[in-house]
Amino acid sequence: MKFLAAAITTLTLMTSSATQAEGTKMLDDVRMVAPALEKYTQGTLLGDVWKRPGLSARDRSIVTIAALIARNQAIEMPFYFNLALDSGVKPREISEVITHLAFYSGWANAMLAVTAAKNVFAARNIGSDQLPAASPSLLPIDEAAEAQRATRVEQQFGAWVPGVVQYTTDILFRDLWLRPDLAPRDRSLVTVSALIAAGQVAQIPYHLGRAMDNGLTQPQAAEAITHLAFYVGWPNVFSALPVAKEVFEKRPR
Amino acid sequence: MKFLAAAITTLTLMTSSATQAEGTKMLDDVRMVAPALEKYTQGTLLGDVWKRPGLSARDRSIVTIAALIARNQAIEMPFYFNLALDSGVKPREISEVITHLAFYSGWANAMLAVTAAKNVFAARNIGSDQLPAASPSLLPIDEAAEAQRATRVEQQFGAWVPGVVQYTTDILFRDLWLRPDLAPRDRSLVTVSALIAAGQVAQIPYHLGRAMDNGLTQPQAAEAITHLAFYVGWPNVFSALPVAKEVFEKRPR
């Protein structure tokens, strides 16, 4: 397990013993069933993909936990929540990622993430003083852009499904997205990762464009997609590539 | 937790202690990780969405458990199976929802639901006398409509994948759908909810149309979709909206 320690230590400033312990347990199991998968995990994934220069370990952590929450995969949450905290993701940011994905991945996905995060937070003595307020002062809204979005959705669906239209405006775009403890750029990175993770191709154009408006660069988006291939499977990424490419091509370089 | 009790009590005629206990446990965990998510759960979801007049708590329960089974999410099943029973869903109806979704969501989804329902049923002393018979007398079939459906599928796929075509007729439409312990309208509501929950957009037109033929009104369908946004995530609902709208527009008002 020396190799795991080495692989992770070069990723983060501080590798906690909790991260090491979770990683070791995981790889001990893998070795008993699939030695090749252990090799790919240590060599390719942790030893190579995570160290590619185009995206920080912090951003890769956000992408990874978004993918795990979107796909309801508790098994790797202890390791990756710990690795996220080691990589500079704040507890209040993890809290916001979970709350955000209640809306974008489904309520029970967030609840499963809560049970995993609860244990990680408790083991690190992360208390309520490090969590976001339930109702903080919100970030300012871009009224023109929001009015345009709301009008478009209202015209499309308002007559048929008014409840969805109302909650989308009131709870998502005039509340959730304006919560201050996760930067809009990171919130977008979470959203796009969750969409790719769940194969929700039709929603990628709007949110990838929004992510880039919020400051995600094209090379960062490309690295996030590359990173996701391992966590959400090649087919989800290959289904996302044509629409991502279309978004990239339409934007000024 | 007084607030939870109040929120749930106004939903149902009888709030059981089991429902309260599961809900309290869930929210205690949430508070330790994401105070905002607790606020949205109590305030927005249980306190507002569930009380919208367009759909009864009974129907919302059916929609919710269908979504959880379709998405293989055991974590919220104890609370929502209990809430369903409190809201007037019969044990035999829950049993039929699970059996139905073995076919529409996959066998292992039903098996996971069984393990959760088993404990809820046992705690309430629900025995085999309250369950549907394995082979009851079936509801009458609309032979003309079924012949039309069978012919269409046979012409499309019969030459290439005869096994699927055969089981679809023999087991699904001439057996499962005719089982008497879940009304056809509720069976349709379960099916449509599961399709939206799993992002299976291509199958929505047929089943949403069938649901409305079986008595689901357009406003009820709209409320079910609004309700689902919270349980299956906004992206699944926004992917379903264009096809749902097309179904709505084509029907006589």
Add this chain to the structure above:
Amino acid sequence: MKFLAAAITTLTLMTSSATQAEGTKMLDDVRMVAPALEKYTQGTLLGDVWKRPGLSARDRSIVTIAALIARNQAIEMPFYFNLALDSGVKPREISEVITHLAFYSGWANAMLAVTAAKNVFAARNIGSDQLPAASPSLLPIDEAAEAQRATRVEQQFGAWVPGVVQYTTDILFRDLWLRPDLAPRDRSLVTVSALIAAGQVAQIPYHLGRAMDNGLTQPQAAEAITHLAFYVGWPNVFSALPVAKEVFEKRPR
């Protein structure tokens, strides 16, 4: 449970006591919640579908475990890993299926399968001598076909998402697919099953064509799809049928 024993025994040369025990436990639970689902499991699924002549129990086992891994469904893995071993699937083949699906279904899916397979292997005293090497001698590659594939993907996406393109060539098609402990035809069967299981319709044409190039016959593909209807749900199969039919029609009979 005599009936379960009989149903399984006629499927495989040797029904292990582990398979019987897992099956019995599963059906005991089902009976307490859904007697109809027990009837369909024993009668229709194990008693009829699994015995259809178009696909061997070995192939059906591969299809089933691929579907369970792709859908992250641990609950049925103990039974079906055991049934697979009883049906002639080698431990090293199960190991390769899991490693393969790390890439095609996502890393955490493989990790969950590892935890289930670990226990099954341990109970049967399957040690590392029966597992594939981490880095074995690879099968020969069809350079012309691979060059064609690589060029096409490079032209489509190389300028935008170079990381994905690179790993697809280096790790997937010049490494993973050439690992010798799972035959290319079986690897394709795993891939196609996982795609249908996850509703990844857009990726089916390439991989179903590749599967048939690798020796999967059209009737076998049709039986695999029929089999999958029960494990991944009817909607996933009905979404796959039009694209599968198109693949079938384009090939010389």
